[in-house]
Amino acid sequence: QVQLVESGGGLAQAGGSLTLSCVASRGTTGSYAMGWFRQASGKEREYVAAKSWTASRVYYVDSVKGRFTISRDAAKITVYLQMNSLKPEDTAVYYCAAGSYGSRWPPRIDEYDYWGQGTQVTVSS
Numbered sequence: 001q002v003q004l005v006e007s008g009g010g011l012a013q014a015g016g017s018l019t020l021s022c023v024a025s026r027g028t029t030g031s032y033a034m035g036w037f038r039q040a041s042g043k044e045r046e047y048v049a050a051k052s053w054t055a056s057r058v059y060y061v062d063s064v065k066g067r068f069t070i071s072r073d074a075a076k077i078t079v080y081l082q083m084n085s086l087k088p089e090d091t092a093v094y095y096c097a098a099g100s101y102g103s104r105w106p107p108r109i110d111e112y113d114y115w116g117q118g119t120q121v122t123v124s125s
């Protein structure tokens with residue numbers, strides 16, 4: 001079992017920045033990925049970004065490319081989502097997730113085994 005705890009959400013103005021953190025209860029080896037997802041009110045959960053834990057693979061949904069950056073600190077077993085140039089449409093509950101992956105990149109949402117509780121991000125116009 002891996003517990004994931006997100007933090008860093010809050011209220012930001014359009015054009016502003018927030019950094020989300022996700023701390024894992026333990027590390028892992030092999031082909032493991034950390035992902036960020038978001039779910040706006042009344043909408044389906046959306047894949048935002050993913051990063052392989054030991055390799056250099058990353059993924060971003062088109063709507064956040066150039067604005068969001070996913071990174072990790074292996075020593076702290078923490079993954080971050082730096083969000084710049086925020087837009088009102090970025091408002092959502094953001095979740096981090098962890099899971100192993102095979103040859104496909106990024107992992108499918110059903111390949112993520114562990115999920116955090118979510119953190120609210122609200123962007124005002």
